Amino acid sequence: MTPLLTQLAPESALVLTALAAIGLGFKRRPENTSNSAPTLWLALCGIVAAGILLWWTGGENAGTPEAMVSTNALSRLFQGIVLALGFVGIAIPPAPGEVRHPGEFHALLLFALCGLLLVAGTSDVLMLFVALEMASLSLYLLAGFSRTAKASEAALKYFLFGAVSAAFFLFGLSLVYGFAGSTSLTVIGDQAAAGKLPLFAAAGLVMVLVGVGFKLAAAPFHFWAPDVYEGANATTVGMVSAATKAAALCALFKILVVGFGGVMGSSDWGAFQVGWAPMVAALAVVSMGVGNFLALAQKSVRRLLAYSAVANTGYLLVGFAGGADGALAALYYVVVYALGTVGAIAVVAAVERDRGSDAMDSFVGLWKRTPGQALALLVCLASLAGIPPVAGxxxxxxxxxxxLLGSSGTAWLVAFAVAMSAMSLYYYLAVLKQVFVRTSTTDENLHAAPLPVSHRLAIALPAVALVLLGLFPSLLLQPIGEAVVQFLNGLS
Amino acid sequence: MNLLWTILAPFAAALLVFLAPPRFAKWLALAACALAMAAAANACLVRLQDFDAALWSFDRNWIEAFGIRFHLEADGISLVLILLTGIVAVAGVLCSWNVEKRQRAFFAFYLVIIGASSGVFLSRDAFLLFAFYEMVIVPKYFLIAIWGSEDREYGAMKLTMYSIAGSALVLLGLAVAFGASGTGSFDLLDLASVQYPPALQTWLFPVMFLGFAVLAGMWPLHTWAPTGHVAAPTAASMLLAGIVMKLGAYGALRVAMPLFPEGFALWRGVIAGLALVGIVYAAFVALGRRDLKFVIGYSSVSHMGFVLLGLAMANLWGLRGAVLQMVSHGLIAGLLFAVVGRLLYDRTHNRDLDALSGFDLGRTLPGAAVVFTLACAASMGLPGFSGFAAELSVILGVWQSDPWLLAPLAAGILATGAFTLRALQRSFFLKPASDAPPPDALPPLTPAEIAGVLLLLAGTLAIGLYPGPWMALIDDGLGSPLFDALLGGPLP
Structure with missing residues (x-):
């Protein structure tokens, strides 16, 4: 095999599986088209195969850092993480009858996942844009796949906001290209190391940040999030909230730390310096404020999770505003965050199957109905709220x-983040209160219908992972730290 | 016996209760708490025989990237406090013998609080201590919200938000201290060995101290205590007043003060002032309350004021008195809440001081009357009970540092006597009106209750009649190099 094919083996496996899923969808009899289990399991097998290929072909670095697709420790690690998160997201089955063409549904999900793998695997801004759009276009379609009014609204909003932000992103990249003369982040990094950007390149950087901020649901580019989380099918929400966020954060890491590490500036109190750090800090503050305050008022658990996603993007950006160490920690936290959110979405989907709604009162007495789901939700939400001993x-x-390492000047930002994070416990507890404290006045239907095996996996895996990572954070922190060091050493 | 049992046994039992039938839950909880108490008592006796022996410690790598270690160590202060935890835990289980509703979950939450509290008292790594400290918050919420009485959801949420706000301040303090220390370690001795810049100490000490003091019930942040106690079930009140409030005071003593001695020196006047206001104010509020649990809740605030006052004196007698008062008040508050919540309220379903006279409790419940009289005597600080030894030590400390503070303190002590006697007389010894119908016979005291109450009573008498060994243990703990900067050099 040529080196490029070896490097792209996991992506190829996903694409082939996607094609097979479409084929399987065509072959089925018309009366049976809404059974999504066969293609779902096919997709899961494809992801496992991609994971095996990833592990098998990993190891040594391949491709120069300037290449469009380059293999290195960081990209391999994050591709693995994105695959794992995608596995959990896709394992959430659509509700019976919700999806009419499961072959296409799962094929699109695999295409999206393939795009996210490429996002994690490239250090080239052009490739990054193409990969992000590959994922996004699939996700726009998926958001509206169930053809309800809410799903259509979600898809339309997602698409319109996404298209505008993609335009920003691309225009920004063109300005950056004009400045550096290359689309490779390493070359851009060398050019920007001088410490001062010309005005047009700075404008390009700002536009790039807007584009990535949209993918990450950072306020004020978050307006699509609540509607997508509420209206789209649970599988898509799982994909948007977990795998997409991890891949986008990996991209942000490369753009800011590799491409523009030299023009970080400073968001220190009283010592502001022009650069991306003050801007990231501002985005963080707005995201945390908007996310946490609006989450307080939500009655729908899906919308609540959407605002919690906005808030968590804020915490992630706080890490970036603190520099390379903080960005590394943010890479760790994004995994923990994604696990907690996708696990919670899986439980919400299960409750919807049972009660037909994601309103707060649908969760009343969940502890009595299905203790397993209630415990998993406890673990996921406790992790999002940052309660030990779980990973968050x-x-x-x-x-x-x-x-804060190295400078206590960002203490103002961290103080705000800590305060917001403390407040967030209130709304997570509001959900858990329904689950554990309130008891339903009517005793009807105490037993929930049994869930498909894949759905149980989607609920159990994140919870188990969160407990494990909570007790032994080094399991993930160590590899991420080593991968980042290797990656950065490989550049210089 | 290994002191790890004080942490492991409760946690293990918290998981095991779900495997056994519900009726075994209380036995499992009792066994785990008894094991923890026995391990602590044994360790105290061993330490008393040989103060020159090496301290028991347990030190393992945990999260290397942040220099976080799983480091436990048992000096004298830790020992007396885990012994207190064990005693109150056993008594609390015995006073929850009649819990019928969702027993397994009740004891699981209960045991997590016990295990985490022991963890706080034994930790020598600041992060580990903080992790255990946070672990208490959510189980506390559920104990009150599910098994509490009127306004339980409000009381539970208020307590939780106060706790998490305090924790947020502590987290901020720890993060800034870690960044500023540059030691790359979270070990308390390492963190305390650094001379932080005075400007930093000036603002960071109050942040961290306030964070801990919220949980210690410092005026004016004490309001969670009365509402929380009133809403809580008996065992949760006993844990709250007996152990959880001590966690806050302990954190202030073990973390905030040794890390920032100069900041402390600057702010100690303010702390002493707030402590004094708390002592006097809470006593006067208790004087005017009719709900017996409110009275005792405010008496807790008042007595915890002595702890804070002792800490603020920063001399040997002050710190000694503060720690001894933590133990003493833990036992006495546990006892008072056991009598009011379990012995009285569960029988009469009434806590109103005006209505209780109708039950003619002195005659119908003579056992409870004897216990409550003794408990009130202890609470007022009569000689022979632990309150006397502890408060006298604090007063000695005040006399050495700021004698003029004794004048307002005397007012507080008088008011304490007044509200305690008022509560005692009105609850048990008021003759019912002559034309009132004769009171119903109340169920007699059960063996479990008697055992629990006697255990606490024995503890307070042991300290009151023979404070020597307790003082010796506390002095042993204060000899740690951690407190050198506070006490102006090693102990003689």
Missing amino acids: FFGKFAVFTAA
């Missing part, structure tokens, strides 16, 4: 602490 506690602690 150390994740937030690491981000906040690392953001």
